[in-house]
Amino acid sequence: MSTCKNCQNQLTPDSDYCNKCGARVIRNRLTFGNLFTHFSEEFLNYDNKLLQTFIALFAKPEAVIRSYISGTRKKYVNVISYFAIAITIAGIQLFILQRFFPEAMSMDSISTEATKEFNLKILEFIQDYQSIAMMLNVPIYALVSKLVFIGEKKFKYNYTEHLVIYMYLLAQLSAIGTVIIVTAAAFDLSLGTTSLILSPIQFIYIGYALKRIFNLDWTNFIMRTLIFICALIAFTVIASIVTGVLMYFNGDFQKMIEAQKAANEAARTVKDTIN
Template identity: 50%
Template sequence: MNCKNCQTELSEHDDYCKSCGGKVIRNRLTIKNLFVHFSETFFNYDNTLLQTFISLFSKPEIVIGSYINGTRKKYVNVVSYFAIAITISGFQLLIINKYFPEVYDFSIESMKGQADFQKKNMAVLQEYQSIVMMLYVPLYAIMAKIIFFNLKTYNYTELLVVFMYIQAQISIASALLVLVLALVGLSSNIIGMAMIPLMILYAAYCLKRLYHLNLLDIIVRTLFFFVILGIVMVIATIIMLGVMYLNGDLQEIFEAGKKAAEEAAKKQATN
């Protein structure tokens, strides 16, 4: 018998090819073994997804540190885990948009122009969600290099791995939490306000354990993070306002605000 991938000769008892490492397939394709193959490929063999998810909360320094140090079998590898996070987030958006559209309904909480603008932004974010998730990772890695400038524990590439795991874990956890909160009828604003501090706390928790910092040190560095984040947000806001001005969205918001103010004044005059 020869390997079906590289044609290397195999013995009858070989389960994997000694040349290319491919698994020896002896049975015909069925629904059962197709599902097994899908599970092995998608969940990085041996179904370690749940173990990875739990361990990233209980001992993130072990999961992330193990991968960086060369242990690649015990937990889902970082690329697969990130891909799983993107897939779960996509399913979450599909379910929310189909069954709980009111979660992202801004018409009640905003004036019409602002609501339309927020809907446009949400539509863009949903469409390019995977790209946005990937762009966060190098940005956070750069910020971490600045925040931990005096610690050489991890280089930039290793920090990319760190934040790919952190971003993936946050995405999976938030997708599940959003679905649960949507079931009880909470709005997007409440969900957003709940998730932002939790995401920051989780990232700080992971970095504390990875860098073996004391509580005071991580608090100081977290405050430093907010300073850097503030600068980044100011730059991003200026860029966003410039884009909004060029495509006319800013003018629409101003006109909607003016119209809302005029209508409010008319109502007061009538009363």
Template identity: 75%
Template sequence: MNCKNCKIELIPDSDYCNKCGARVIRNRLTFGNLFSHFSEEFLNYDNKLLQTFISLLTKPEAVIRSYISGTRKKYVNVISYYALAITIAGLQFYILQKFFPDALNMEAISTEATAASNTEVLNFVTEYQSIAMILNVPIYALMSIIVFIGEKKFRYNYTEHLVIYMYLLAQLSIIGFFIVIISAMCGLSFGQVSFISGPLLLIYIGYSLKRIFNLDWLNFIMRTLIFICVLIVFGIIASIIMFGVMYFNGDFEKMVEAQRKAIEAQKVLKDTIN
């Protein structure tokens, strides 16, 4: 009998291929063994996905250092984990648009004059969220290189910083999915949840980087201040690029027009009252 994946001849009675590690499948596919395989891969406590998710919460340095050092069997591959996060992010906005459209209303965190423009920005982010997630990783990795210049104990190259932020941003996306959907069920808008959870997500990144780079508190505070400064600079650049794209594809004009109509409606309402 040969391995169905790499075609090498198998040792008799072996359960896994001794070359590629694939599980040997002898039984014909049925609903029962399909469900059994699904349960084994995703529902039991020892599966890689659950182990990766829990470890990235409790000991993120173990997952990331293991992958960087070459130990890659225990946890989900970083590419697969990030691809899962992108899929979940797309599912999140689909669920909100389909079942909780009011959750995408930005009025709760906006003035009457800015609600329409904020909604247009949210629509833009929703439309390009997959591209934004992909671009976030190299940007955060570059910021991290700048922040951790001079860190000798754990000096990672740019590719290794990419791995760090792919894991961390994927984890935040998966956590955010549950927070946003549960909050939408409770009547909170996406804007309100983002406003509340934003600081908590930054705390998680800080907590993870402190453990990954094994920083003492003084060094951690110093790096945090540098990170905030770099984040502000990159945030300004990102905002300019985003509004530039919105300008060229017509979304910026829609945003300005929506804001103008909101201001005019507000003036009419005031005149009517007076």
């Protein structure tokens, strides 16, 4: 009688799965053929949980999120795994841009001379700490959402449940963004230009998802959307102020001022030369 390779539990000869830990029983040696078969079963067939979760978060996001929150968690990928997959995909996206489309890593299209250095710092931070930046967005969105829906009676979710909502939604947006950003880079569009395209898509998708999750009528939806946007803008302003203060104390703010002065001086020199 064989034993499970994962937990050493005794197996019957006809066992396909371990009755203790649930692991699949593997009897054949690893070959390229069965490796590809396993990959196809896990990720390429229509019935797999990853594909089902991805499609459902477009078609019926409320089903995925309500199922997880209520404790029904077999049909869709759990929120932690889905978010982890999104972080991995975002890392692959960054690698592709840096390796094959370095010219696309530019914020010039949404920068003025005054904000160019600041946007460059933000881009550098995102490149160095992309996964951290993604994770920091979740509690901020969840807090804003909790405040916006604080009077909701039918679907009254606590803060942790709002975290679940935005881990799913932001992970989905990350997957959408990866496709759009890489495709745009292939057509020579910069990251700055692409971000202008992505911003309304993000708000539309989150609004659409929240309308379905909380079963809002149009009046309620419009009112809460406006409150959500205003609250998110307020948090963004506060975060920008905090970032500016930190940059001031570590010397980056002064470097930005000096860079701006140098740029203005160079522009004046060029203008005087032409005249």
